[in-house]
Amino acid sequence: MMLLGGRFGRAQEPGAPSETPVAPQSATPETATDGAPRFTFAMASDSHIGAAKKTSKYTQQWATTVEEINEFHPAFTLFLGDLVDFGEKPEHHAHYATWMETAKKLTAPWLAVPGNHDPVEVFQKYIAKETDAVHDHQGLLRAITFHDAQPNPKHDATATPAQIEWLDRAISEAPGSGKNVILASHVVFHKNGPPDRAWYMKEGRTEFEVLLKKHQSRIFAMFTGHYHNGLRGWNDLGIHEVMMPAVCYNLVRIKGKSIPEAIQEWTEKGGGFVLPEFRPGWIQAEVYVDRMVLKYKPLGAVSDAQKVLANA
Numbered sequence: 001m002m003l004l005g006g007r008f009g010r011a012q013e014p015g016a017p018s019e020t021p022v023a024p025q026s027a028t029p030e031t032a033t034d035g036a037p038r039f040t041f042a043m044a045s046d047s048h049i050g051a052a053k054k055t056s057k058y059t060q061q062w063a064t065t066v067e068e069i070n071e072f073h074p075a076f077t078l079f080l081g082d083l084v085d086f087g088e089k090p091e092h093h094a095h096y097a098t099w100m101e102t103a104k105k106l107t108a109p110w111l112a113v114p115g116n117h118d119p120v121e122v123f124q125k126y127i128a129k130e131t132d133a134v135h136d137h138q139g140l141l142r143a144i145t146f147h148d149a150q151p152n153p154k155h156d157a158t159a160t161p162a163q164i165e166w167l168d169r170a171i172s173e174a175p176g177s178g179k180n181v182i183l184a185s186h187v188v189f190h191k192n193g194p195p196d197r198a199w200y201m202k203e204g205r206t207e208f209e210v211l212l213k214k215h216q217s218r219i220f221a222m223f224t225g226h227y228h229n230g231l232r233g234w235n236d237l238g239i240h241e242v243m244m245p246a247v248c249y250n251l252v253r254i255k256g257k258s259i260p261e262a263i264q265e266w267t268e269k270g271g272g273f274v275l276p277e278f279r280p281g282w283i284q285a286e287v288y289v290d291r292m293v294l295k296y297k298p299l300g301a302v303s304d305a306q307k308v309l310a311n312a
């Protein structure tokens with residue numbers, strides 16, 4: 001089974017109504033049949049506006065992220081949580097207004113999920129009423145966002161029975177066929193341990209795994225934030241799980257070694273992959289007929305760090 005063959009690759013019937021408004025700014029025409037991606041989208045995470053002594057720095061980095069995303073002309077953008085640092089503090093609520101003021105400059109549709117630093121009621125007041133939502137891109141791809149982060153000081157995730165029922169329906173009803181569904185939340189499902197953080201979905205895990213196995217032929221990837229470790233990921237169930245780099249800062253988890261040595265030890269102990277790029281940044285996702293390419297975009301810089309996600 002191909003990733004996009006008859007999946008992302010299936011154009012809508014001529015004259016068929018569009019599922020959702022599509023950004024007219026896309027620089028990558030849907031009709032591309034050569035080496036160009038069929039379409040692109042952007043992912044960013046963990047802006048943490050309001051972090052101690054870093055408010056103006058991170059506010060600026062978030063503004064730069066939005067400027068760069070607009071220059072990229074994605075079909076849509078996903079923001080994967082922790083918009084504000086310790087958003088539960090009333091004196092930090094104003095940072096959500098700051099975050100939103102910048103996000104409103106995004107020229108294409110966008111969706112965000114709350115992180116552990118974003119209390120749901122505050123997120124709903126300042127950012128969006130819905131924490132769990134669906135975005136269809138021209139019948140080619142369904143992006144499903146959902147809130148899984150337990151609130152500070154916790155770092156793990158929960159999937160509730162109601163969410164699993166809703167996700168089951170949202171995946172089943174996705175337009176097209178094959179692996180053209182992506183899920184996006186704040187906290188990864190993959191059961192990781194040291195040298196990784198061991199923050200993952202712990203409540204509702206068994207039921208969520210049943211859901212993933214049921215829809216293994218529809219879900220291409222799950223994207224999350226939270227770890228601030230550059231682009232890091234695994235593939236356990238024939239579904240890619242990839243954690244986004246943070247917009248604010250990223251850490252190399254194996255200390256005292258060169259980056260190649262650190263990555264070797266890190267992946268030997270923790271499996272999966274890590275890209276050799278840790279500058280603050282966001283991700284350009286290129287969707288091809290048979291693959292998705294995730295390109296690391298450091299803020300104000302260029303990088304050749306990228307990860308190709310093939311059909312699993």
Ligand SMILES: [Fe+2]
Pocket residue numbers: 081082115116117186225226227
């Ligand atoms: Fe987080």
